[in-house]
Amino acid sequence: MAEPVSVARNVIYCGVCTLPPEYCEYGGTVKKCQEWLEKKHPNMYERIWSPEVLEAATASLSLEAQERAAKDAKKKAAKAEAAEQKHAQQLANSVITIKRIERNKRKYVTSVSGLEAFGLELKKVAKDFGKKFATGASVTKTPSGGEEIVVQGDVSGEIEEFLLEKYKDIPEDNIELVEDKKKKASAG
Amino acid sequence: MFKKDLGASPKQKLKSSIQRSLRNSLLSTYPLLTPHIDEVLPKKSSLEQVKLPDRVSLYVIEGQPLFYQQDNAGFLVPHLRLVHRFPQAFPTIRIDRGAIRFVLSGATLMAPGLTSKGGRLPEPKEREGEPVAEGVPNEGPDEEGRWSRELEKGEPVVVMAEGKEEACAIGLLVMGTKDVKEKGKGPVIEEAHFLGDGLWRLNVE
Numbered sequence: 156m157a158e159p160v161s162v163a164r165n166v167i168y169c170g171v172c173t174l175p176p177e178y179c180e181y182g183g184t185v186k187k188c189q190e191w192l193e194k195k196h197p198n199m200y201e202r203i204w205s206p207e208v209l210e211a212a213t214a215s216l217s218l219e220a221q222e223r224a225a226k227d228a229k230k231k232a233a234k235a236e237a238a239e240q241k242h243a244q245q246l247a248n249s250v251i252t253i254k255r256i257e258r259n260k261r262k263y264v265t266s267v268s269g270l271e272a273f274g275l276e277l278k279k280v281a282k283d284f285g286k287k288f289a290t291g292a293s294v295t296k297t298p299s300g301g302e303e304i305v306v307q308g309d310v311s312g313e314i315e316e317f318l319l320e321k322y323k324d325i326p327e328d329n330i331e332l333v334e335d336k337k338k339k340a341s342a343g
Numbered sequence: 344m345f346k347k348d349l350g351a352s353p354k355q356k357l358k359s360s361i362q363r364s365l366r367n368s369l370l371s372t373y374p375l376l377t378p379h380i381d382e383v384l385p386k387k388s389s390l391e392q393v394k395l396p397d398r399v400s401l402y403v404i405e406g407q408p409l410f411y412q413q414d415n416a417g418f419l420v421p422h423l424r425l426v427h428r429f430p431q432a433f434p435t436i437r438i439d440r441g442a443i444r445f446v447l448s449g450a451t452l453m454a455p456g457l458t459s460k461g462g463r464l465p466e467p468k469e470r471e472g473e474p475v476a477e478g479v480p481n482e483g484p485d486e487e488g489r490w491s492r493e494l495e496k497g498e499p500v501v502v503m504a505e506g507k508e509e510a511c512a513i514g515l516l517v518m519g520t521k522d523v524k525e526k527g528k529g530p531v532i533e534e535a536h537f538l539g540d541g542l543w544r545l546n547v548e
């Protein structure tokens with residue numbers, strides 16, 4: 156028996172605002188959406204944003220409706236910009252802590268916390284760490300109720316380098332390297 | 344209905360008896376989905392439930408949202424991403440261009456956005472050709488985008504938009520389409536799921 160052919164459509168969604176690109180005009184990120192579409196799907200960009208199409212679109216609205224729509228779009232753009240600024244501010248204040256922890260004499264693990272503030276999915280990043288450093292890496296709960304990644308071995312420096320390399324929105328100043336020495340009963 | 348960002352409970356696997364009954368009720372609400380049901384709900388993958396605020400349950404397969412339901416009763420309503428994959432399976436109406444931005448900001452859909460020149464409401468007529476599957480009604484849109492059957496109050500309906508290819512909203516009719524044409528005013532869909540709303544943005548992967 157032949158497999159039935161799939162009829163499901165595969166719709167393209169905007170990489171910036173997530174809507175079907177023909178609806179980008181209603182979001183507050185039109186400029187960015189356009190740049191994305193022009194780069195990724197130039198044909199679709201032509202179809203949606205060509206001057207003829209735009210003219211036909213506005214022609215069907217009354218002058219008053221056009222003015223209201225333009226005002227609305229401006230408001231949305233301002234709102235989106237404010238949200239973006241707030242987000243940038245939040246990022247600037249977020250710190251990723253990479254901590255070297257001594258488990259036994261000369262046996263170390265490295266914990267990484269604060270990644271979620273940069274929109275990273277801990278499970279995925281842990282997997283990447285495991286692959287990159289050929290070691291065990293897992294997501295564990297912290298006593299304060301959050302989550303962190305614990306990597307086997309002392310790989311603090313490598314992790315910092317890897318994060319800066321792979322995730323360009325993380326500023327170097329926002330990564331903190333600390334050390335947690337096991338307290339030993341020292342003689343004397 | 345989902346104007347704000349949603350908090351969601353962890354995913355929960357559903358018993359196969361519940362999966363079966365959801366499959367049946369999906370098919371009885373949307374008979375036009377019959378030829379595609381094994382693609383929507385692949386036999387091998389398991390359906391999961393995510394609980395949302397206001398007693399809404401969202402059903403998910405392999406990180407893809409499929410449909411939602413309020414109060415474990417009432418109609419199953421497809422997520423817009425499912426509508427985009429199988430647009431031919433759901434009855435539609437169409438709003439004019441001017442109404443799009445209102446619907447996308449969560450406003451109630453009003454009759455004038457449908458009765459105007461750019462809008463489309465059903466126009467009952469016999470359709471030629473065979474139905475998509477045995478025992479399934481022969482329904483669909485004409486070339487103008489007018490559905491071939493009047494839609495009743497309470498029925499789920501997909502909202503298309505003038506000049507656009509993809510659906511922009513879906514919801515339950517608070518007024519039958521025949522009444523919409525006769526009265527020409529008043530609310531038509533109140534609590535819609537629309538592009539860019541909290542349900543659209545919810546990540547269930």
Ligand SMILES: [Zn+2]
Binds near residue numbers: 169171173182189
């Ligand atoms: Zn966009």
